[in-house]
Structures are given as C-alpha cells and as structure tokens.
Amino acid sequence: xxxxxxxxxxxxxxxxxxxxxxxxxxxxxxxxxxxxxxxxxxxxxxxxxxxxxxxxxxxxxxxxxxxxxxxxxxxxxxxxxxxxxxxxxxxxxxxxxxxxxx
Numbered sequence: 853x854x855x856x857x858x859x860x861x862x863x864x865x866x867x868x869x870x871x872x873x874x875x876x877x878x879x880x881x882x883x884x885x886x887x888x889x890x891x892x893x894x895x896x897x898x899x900x901x902x903x904x905x906x907x908x909x910x911x912x913x914x915x916x917x918x919x920x921x922x923x924x925x926x927x928x929x930x931x932x933x934x935x936x937x938x939x940x941x942x943x944x945x946x947x948x949x950x951x952x953x954x
Contacts, residue, residue, distance in 0.1 A: 898922070 869875040902917045902925075903909055909917070932938040 901925075 864871070898917070899905065899907075902921050929938060
C-alpha cells in the first residue's frame with residue numbers, strides 16, 4: 853500500500869544515518885551502543901562474574917564487591933590495556949585487520 857511506502861520514506865529512509873549499517877561502519881562499540889546494552893552487559897558481569905551468579909545480595913556485600921573485587925579487576929584490566937594486551941585499541945586493530953582481508 854502507498855501508506856506503507858509513505859511511512860517508510862518519512863520515518864526510515866530520511867534517517868538512514870541512524871540505523872543503516874553502512875552509515876555506522878567506522879564506529880566503535882561505545883558509539884554504536886545507543887541502547888542500554890552496555891548497562892545490561894555490566895549488570896550481567898556484576899551478577900555473574902562478581903556475584904557468583906546469585907540472584908540477590910545484601911547491600912553490604914554489594915558495596916564490598918564494588919569497592920574491592922570490581923576495583924581490583926578493573927585496575928588489573930587497565931594495566932592490561934596499557935600493555936596492549938586488552939582493550940579498546942584491540943577492537944579497532946581487529947576491525948582494521950578484517951578490512952585488510954576483505
């Protein structure tokens with residue numbers, strides 16, 4: 853129907869830069885994430901990795917987890933990033949490597 857074509861042209865085709873993959877090709881994961889994906893990923897890590905998969909924890913345990921366990925983990929991760937072993941730069945390097953092969 854003509855109304856569907858009008859709708860698509862008005863609300864989708866005019867805003868391709870917001871959804872089309874070709875317009876988002878050079879963005880990193882932080883720029884690509886316009887949803888709560890990173891928050892959900894952190895929550896999953898908090899509960900799964902730091903919380904041993906348990907559903908509920910007392911507030912004092914959560915504070916301890918955030919201030920001790922998570923801090924140690926992220927400090928070590930930062931050191932790995934500085935050494936070039938892990939991190940944002942590796943994502944970009946992998947993307948460049950894939951583009952070279954293409």
